[in-house]
Amino acid sequence: MSLPASLLQHVEQHTCFSGCYGSDSNVSVCLDPNQSLKPLVVVTCLDCLGKLGVPLALLPAGMNTYNLAQRLTDHMKLKRGFKMARSGYHTAGPGFWLSAVYYDCGVFLLNAERSRQLGSDLDVLMLGMQHNIVQPTDPRMRDPKQYRIETVYVNFGTYLAQVPAKAQLLASPQVRTQPQAGWQKVTLAEFLPVSLTATANVPPTATIKVTATPKPLKPGDICPVCKAEVKVRPLLNGSFVGCLC
Numbered sequence: 001m002s003l004p005a006s007l008l009q010h011v012e013q014h015t016c017f018s019g020c021y022g023s024d025s026n027v028s029v030c031l032d033p034n035q036s037l038k039p040l041v042v043v044t045c046l047d048c049l050g051k052l053g054v055p056l057a058l059l060p061a062g063m064n065t066y067n068l069a070q071r072l073t074d075h076m077k078l079k080r081g082f083k084m085a086r087s088g089y090h091t092a093g094p095g096f097w098l099s100a101v102y103y104d105c106g107v108f109l110l111n112a113e114r115s116r117q118l119g120s121d122l123d124v125l126m127l128g129m130q131h132n133i134v135q136p137t138d139p140r141m142r143d144p145k146q147y148r149i150e151t152v153y154v155n156f157g158t159y160l161a162q163v164p165a166k167a168q169l170l171a172s173p174q175v176r177t178q179p180q181a182g183w184q185k186v187t188l189a190e191f192l193p194v195s196l197t198a199t200a201n202v203p204p205t206a207t208i209k210v211t212a213t214p215k216p217l218k219p220g221d222i223c224p225v226c227k228a229e230v231k232v233r234p235l236l237n238g239s240f241v242g243c244l245c
Contacts, residue, residue, distance in 0.1 A: 004058050011072050012079060016047035017109055017154045017174075017184060018099045019076025020087035023065040024051060031055070042067040046087035047099050047111075047184075073184065077161060081162045089114075092131035098124050098243045100134060106194030109154065110187040121187035121233045122149055140193055148190045152176065153183035166195050 011019070021043045028037035033170055040053040043065055059068065077085045080101075087099040097114035112124035119127075128134040129142050140146050152175050159174040166188075169175055175185060221230045 002060070003068075003075075003162070004054070007054055007072075008075060010052070011076060011208055013157055014045065015157050015182070015184075016045050017079055017080070017111075017156050017186065018047050018085050018087035018101050019073065020085055020099070020154070021052075021069040021072045021076075022046045022067050022088055026065060029053070029055075034036040041065050041068055042145075043072060055190045063086065063221075067145060071234075078171065079161070082103070085139065086128070086132055090128065090131070090133045092133055093127060094118065096124055098128050098133065100125060101213075102137075103169065105163055105165045105169075105198035106191040106196075107163070107166050107169055108187075108189040108191065109152075110189055111184065120149075122147060122189050125189065138193065141191055146192055150187045150188050150190075152186060153179055154186055155183045156233070165199045166190055167199065181237060 011021075024044045025041040026042055027040045029040045030142050031038050039056040041056050041063060042051055042053045043060060044051050054068070056063070073085065076082075081103065082101045083104045084102040086099070086101075089095065089097050096118055098113060099111045101109050108125065110121040112118070112121045112126055115124050118124055119186050125134060126142065126144055129136050136142055152170070154176075156174050160168065160172045163169045163172065169188075170177070175188075179185065
C-alpha cells in the first residue's frame with residue numbers, strides 16, 4: 001500500500017523549501033460523532049513547524065510518525081532534485097537551527113534565521129559541516145572563501161524538477177530576487193569550484209522544465225493515477241473521501 005495521493009499532493013504544494021519532515025506525537029481525533037476516536041499519525045514540517053496529520057487507516061501497515069516523516073522527506077528530496085536536504089534544530093556543538101538544501105550544480109539554499117546569534121547563514125552551514133550535520137561532497141566546502149553568496153526569496157509551490165546550473169535556478173519559478181508576500185528569504189551560497197564548472201557545461205539552449213502543482217481532486221473527478229472516481233468510501237470504522245490510491 002502506497003502513501004495516499006492526496007497526502008503527497010499536499011506536501012508537494014507546501015511552499016517551505018527544504019521538504020524535510022520530522023516525527024511528532026500522535027493524536028486521537030473525532031471524525032464521526034457516532035464513532036470512537038481514530039488514531040492520527042502526525043508529522044511536522046521542519047521549516048515552518050506546521051503539523052500534518054493522516055488517519056492511520058489510510059497508511060501502509062506498520063507506518064508510524066518516524067517512518068512517515070522519512071518517507072515524505074525522501075519523496076520531496078527526489079521530487080525537487082536535491083542532492084542533500086537538512087532542516088530543524090540540531091543538538092550538535094552549541095545547538096543550532098539550520099535549513100539547507102544542495103543542488104548537484106554547486107548551489108546551496110540556506111536559512112539559519114533562528115540561530116542568528118551564531119553568525120550568518122553561511123557561518124551556520126560551516127558549523128553544520130564541522131559537526132557532521134551536513135556532509136560535504138568536496139573537502140573545499142568547509143572553506144567559506146570558496147563561496148559567493150546572495151539573498152533570494154523562495155516559494156516552492158511550483159519548482160524545477162532538476163537544476164543544471166545557478167542561472168537556471170535564478171530563472172526558475174521557485175526563486176525571486178525581490179521580496180514578496182508569501183516568499184521566504186534565504187541565502188543562495190554558490191560553491192564556486194562546482195558551480196562554475198556546471199555553468200560552463202550547460203548548453204546555451206537548455207530549457208527549463210517546470211513541475212506544475214497538480215489541482216486537488218474533488219468528488220466526481222477521476223484520479224489520473226488509479227483511474228478510480230473520487231467519492232465517499234467506507235472504512236472499517238467511518239469513511240473518507242478519495243480514490244483507490
